[in-house]
Amino acid sequence: MSDAEHSPGFAAGLEIRREVMGDDFVERAFDRARGTDSEELQEFVTEHAWGAVWSRPGLDRRSRSLLNLGMLIALRAENELRGHVRGALRNGVTRTEIVESVIHCGAYCGAPAALAAMRVVQEVLETELGPLPNSE
Helix, strand or coil, X not given: CCHHHCCHHHHHHHHHHHHHHCHXXXXXXXXXXCCCCCHHHHHHHHHHHHHHHXXXXXXXXXXXXXXXXXXXXXXXXXXXXXXXHHHHHHCCCCHHHHHHHHHHHHHXXXXXXXXXXXHHHHHHHHHHHCCCCCCC
């Protein structure tokens, strides 16, 4: 679909998606899908999830990021979780809050979901923020 064929919702969604997930993440998602059966799904998600849902005024982006972390942990969607941990950091969620979210989900979603999520979270936090400072 050309830019002229995209709806205003797609344009708004693309802007929000880039701000939250980062340009590189979004470009890679579209590049992987270009010319495949997945291309239309990328456009749909951008228009409807990012354009229609993330643009609603009832929650700020920080709150939406925390909700996404919880839902992705519950769904055991570790591949999606990686990008949303980075997005949560961009939206002002702290390292401590991300870790606490995983622990909180562990109580409600189970230890296997929390342990799988923590492996992803730890990798992203160390890449983005570096290792925890030595507490000694």
